[in-house]
Amino acid sequence: MKKKLMAIAMTAAMVGSLTACGGGAKETTAAPTEAAKTEVAETEAKAEESKEADAGSGKADGDLITVGYAQVGAESDWRTANTESFKSTFTEENGYKLIFDDAQQKQENQIKAIRSFIQQEVDYIVVAPVVETGWETVLEEAKEAGIPVILSDRQMQLSDDSLYEAWVGGNFVKEGETCGDWLAKYLEDQGRGDEEINMVTIQGTIGASAQVGRTEGMDNKLKEHSNWKMLDRQSGEFTQAKGQEVMESFLKSYPDIDVVICENDNEAFGAIDAIHAAGKTCGPDGDIIVVSFDSVKAAFESMIKGDLNATFECNPLHGPRVAEIIQKLEKGEQVDKIQYVDEAYFDTSMDLENILKDRAY
Template structure:
């Protein structure tokens, strides 16, 4: 996978990661490097199964953390509830796994369980979403996209293509308090600042197609002047398409739509002209997770922040990319 890596915390952070990893090797798990023939036990807590993106992300993780690749994967679905994730992480800690990994439902409220993992000598790898903590030593590495930049790129396209036009925008937010929802909102607002494009309403659709449809129905009932929808993911954008069509309007024409993710259903809608622009958020994080997990268990230094490289697509580019699209 193409990616950009950034080291935020210097050599001291790398030394800390190595110490934590060595502690994990001596914990109750199987421990060791896959290359040595010793299986790495890894407990993973997934947000849920709320979207096509999440399904692709789960598939990537499960196909990368295999027995053949040196892993014993324990996987749990939190069903978008933070309490379920915390319970799963504590269960993995009690089992004495070698590594913990999870994609946090929301940014805050993790310090206690992360401290428990640190006390147990179990390194933690964050995937897809970050946590808000004052102590970066509570996790070894974070693998994921730059959500602020995704929102910024979506807003930049809007500003570039509709500069000088008065544009009324409604925003379909992701899960309240989650990193992608907060960051994509920030980046988009930053990019359209100073233009005649204005956000007239913004509500959460919880990253689901059903949620996007329901919120869009409300927007259409409340506003007569909607020109564009900014959806924080493809699934909410696809739900908005259903609502717009049911209202007798043409998505992509009467009401423009910009989304983030670039999963197959979204890309097909883009190729069909129902969506106007998509910024990619690459879900294929499994290989990176496997690589980082092996390194922390071996006591090797790892990058504190790994930023996955994302593309962006117009209608023509989506049509060209679809035949070979992996997700």
């Protein structure tokens, strides 16, 4: 949209320069040169060709709202679903042009992407930040360029909240607390409510909002249960391979683990592989209780198989909510700064096969 305005301004400037090129008092009587006439004719012809091309595609590129999305990466099934939500929402058919960037879980790559978006004069920037800190400088650059920024999934720690318009994501602290409440009831139902429970946590990427919130939420519940003992915590970086590696280390260091808390589903899949490889069992009928976060389809399959006890939802379908925010901003309307998505939890007591049929991710 901005490029179209610039093109109009440049055309006007060109025409103005042509009418003034004779100079002197008789400026109004000076005729354009043949070269100038040719240049104008070529410009008009190209404009007409572009107009016809836009008509053929159904919508002029200048009419599209350009959105730059700096994604964390593709470290998990959840992230893949999140990316697809944006790609299926921000289409030309819906009135958008999406410029997508995969940062491969590196903050420096996201900062480069944001600066590239600024240079390309996008209309909006959406960021799913790798970590919470270190964003002030680049967001100030976006603000100076007049480009609104929307945060998705993970939050940022900023001294100036005006550097972004809104944040869309899950309530990570609540997710952690819900997990703790579920575990307390599950142990009580098993007759283990007063038993000493040895736990380990495979954390997400340290400093990421999901990691910080889920750890905090679980800590809140640990304080309520003096018989729960957290033996160790290590980062599995939200990946299956690292989750397996961390679980292998835990099993070697702690022979009596009762509960494994995995801060996303993919880490749980790795942990389950490590548990089986060590000759132990897990799930409702196993030696070790395994719980995780995100609730992707593969987590339901793992629960149906009997390996995973429960998964706590983190809804990845942020695309439509972000589009709703953009449409409100386009109309000059105010938007809520913090916008949580709806979330639930699922365990093996539910009709998982029927629930799975309707899952979008």
